[in-house]
Structure formats: structure tokens, C-alpha cells
Amino acid sequence: MARLQASLLAVAVAIAAAAMLATPASGASYTVGDPGGSWDTKTNLDDWASSIDFRSGDELVFKYDASVHDVVEVTREGYRTCSPANAVSAVLRSGADTVQLNATGRRYFICGVPGHCDAGMKLEVWVSDANCTTTLPPPAPICSGGSPTIVMSPGVISYGSGVAPGSSASLSSLLVTVASLLLCLLV
Ligand SMILES: [Cu+2]
Secondary structure, three states, X not given: OHHHXXXXXXXXXXXXXXXXXXXXXOOOEEEOOOOOOOOOOOOOHHHHHHOOOXXXXXXXXXXXXXXXXXXXXXXXXXXXXXXXXXXXXXXXXXXXXXXXXXOOEEEEEXXXXXXXXXXXXXXXXXXXXXXXXXXXXXXXXXXXXXXXXXXXXXXXXXXXXXXXXXXXXXXHHHHXXXXXXHHHHHO
16 A cells, blocks of 8 residues: 555656746846837837736846837836936937847836826836746545545646646646646545
8 A cells, every 4th residue: 555655656756847847938028018009109119018928037038229218227216207317227219129028027118208108108017927827726535435534625727828728737736736636635
């Protein structure tokens, strides 16, 4: 029996590991305002940003007319007041600037040309973890009948930003569930 338990445990661990490895890690690249807009005073950048689920590892690309605009990352206060005095980066002026979103949290960008930020040329993005967490549905008491009854606590699965819902995400979920069931049988 001990050997069987050890085997089941090994299988459970292997399945759980496989589920974790099924997570791609490459980030996405987003051109600000795309499609239909740009880093300019006309594009509704709030709408644009809220349409995207930014993850750490992604990147922002600012494409603009460098003779008219620039890009500067600022603090929340700088964003709120449209003041490049609250800069947290050097001013970018290439016309095609890439900014890595390599950490979670909020990032704020404005155009430093006077009047442009006030005209709407400001961008706030919320960067969440590359591995999002999804809580599994409340588990049924799958180990009832024994004593004591064991109820598995809700598990947490991880999957990467590039995973299409319903494909390997649900596969990972299934694998974690199977692994949980096997672990539960061991107890
Ligand atoms: Cu500008």
C-alpha cells in the first residue's frame, strides 16, 4: 500500500508540474492607440488602455510624430496634474519608443509638450502578473465516507497571458483537479 501511495503521489506531482509548465511566458507588444488611434491628442487613451489586459513582460510601443510629441513616464501625481516635473523616466523623443512593462502595478505616461496632456494625451496602464490566478470552483467533498471527512480547499491554478480560454487553461485546470483528487486519495 505504501508503494501504491508513493506511486500515486509521484503521478500527482508529475501532473501538477506538467500543468505549471503549460504556461507560456512570452509577452505581448501593444502599440498605443492601435488600431485606429495613436499616441496623440485625439485618441481616447483611457478606452484603449481599458480594452487591454496588460501583463508583466508585455511592452508598450509609442508611435508618434516626434516633431510634435514626446513621451515621459511620470508618477501618479504627474499624471493627475499633467506635470512632467514628476517624471520617473527620461523623456522619450524617437517617435517609436518601446517601454517594457516588466513589473506589476500602475504606470503613467504623458506627453510633455505643454497642453497635450491636458488635451488627453495621457495614458495609465494597470499591469498585472503574467501568471494570473483563477480560483477553482468550490470542490465537492470528494473524500467523504472516511473519517475524518476531508474537504479540499479551493485550489489556485496559473496560466499565462497568451493562453486562449478553453484550451490549455482548461486543460491545466483539469490536470490540477486530477492531481488534487489523487493527493486526496492518498490521505
Ligand atoms: Cu504631444
